[in-house]
Amino acid sequence: MNDYSQLEKRLNYTFRDKQLIIEALTHKSYKKPYNNERLEFLGDAVLDLIVGEYLFKKFPKSDEGILSKIRASLVNESGFTLLARKIDLGSYIFLSLAEENNNGRDKPSLLSNAFEAVIGAVYLEAGLDTAKTISIKLLEECHPKIDLQSLSKDYKTALQELTQATHGVTPSYEMLGSSGPDHKKEFEIAVILDNETIASAKGKSKKDAQQKAAKIALEKLKG
Template sequence: MLDTLQKTINYRFKDQALLECAMTHKSCKKLFNNERLEFLGDAVVDLVVGEYLFDRFPRYQEGKLSKIRASIVNEEGLTILSKAIGLNQCIYLSASEESNHGREKPSILADAFEALIGAIFLESGFEEAKRIILFWVKKFYDSIDFDQIISDYKTSLQELTQAQFGVIPEYILLQEMGPDHKKSFKMAIQIAGKEYAQATGTSKKQAQQECAKIAYKILQHS
């Protein structure tokens, strides 16, 4: 499967161990996993997509560009790219994570995409990572009406609370549940000292987005 992946992205790793690391989820309990590469790839993806949008939409202000970028680089957006290149078939998972449908979890797929980009960046540098990111971003997002896909409630809520209250929302981790291979996170959101929502997700980011979505709708109708 790794050979097929490399053909799909038109990139052949000189160090196959680096690719294996990028595809190894932490549930495997090996001496290595893709968390550090995911951290690195996250920064590279953000920069490349940010530059792409900056050039493509010269009249858009920072707030709108941030929303559009968030709609592409969030878990849902990266999962689309991850499945398109077949990462869901390449990730190494523990037996328990496999049985829990780990290959379909947005958090795992998005992290794997970022880890892959981090590995390419480490081996071949920024321009090669940029080439691959842009090819797939343009394939799926070049002709989309971005006003239709913006769904970053955290950014929208922050703009709303700054306008209404002069403060930004505070996200509080209430509980971390489950084993390492199947964690979930319960978050709360407070605005000006008042709690507006609680939500649970398979990642902190997802739980925060759900909290923000609830709070945003409450404030819009208050």
């Protein structure tokens, strides 16, 4: 039996209704009359609002296109997996033996969905403000610097996730060269996948060029 009281300490929230936290932690493979999918549906919307409002207030001058992009870089499977790992959520999930042996406790989809379900459960029992306090604390711990850079960071991550799914490999980046005077240098970087250059881009720094190249590669691969 998982001792979810440790999880409650990590969340700094104790559930009054223990069935609610049990449901939030129950993966559908566990074959109970309930599982965490309904709470995940609710938690997904709760988190969208919490992160949306957080960005709305943190960036009072940014237009909604920017806010949407930053949110999309945080509110997704890999983003929530990060938060789930921070509270060691995997250890507390109820799942089947088969799923357990299949490394289920460390699967991004499983962790991300359970995280949404836990926040959905907190929201149901304690309301939006409590869900907000818990989520924002975790978000800020996992993303010490939320800004437009954290947005572009996402292209490399997104590309890596995509190519692992489609090609079973991770892309590599290769510097093609640099040009321009020292104070205005430009770097050109290529993205290599399966020994083939799939995109290249120039940028003001190596990092910037990598992100731009990853973005182009993503667009190409997604057709």
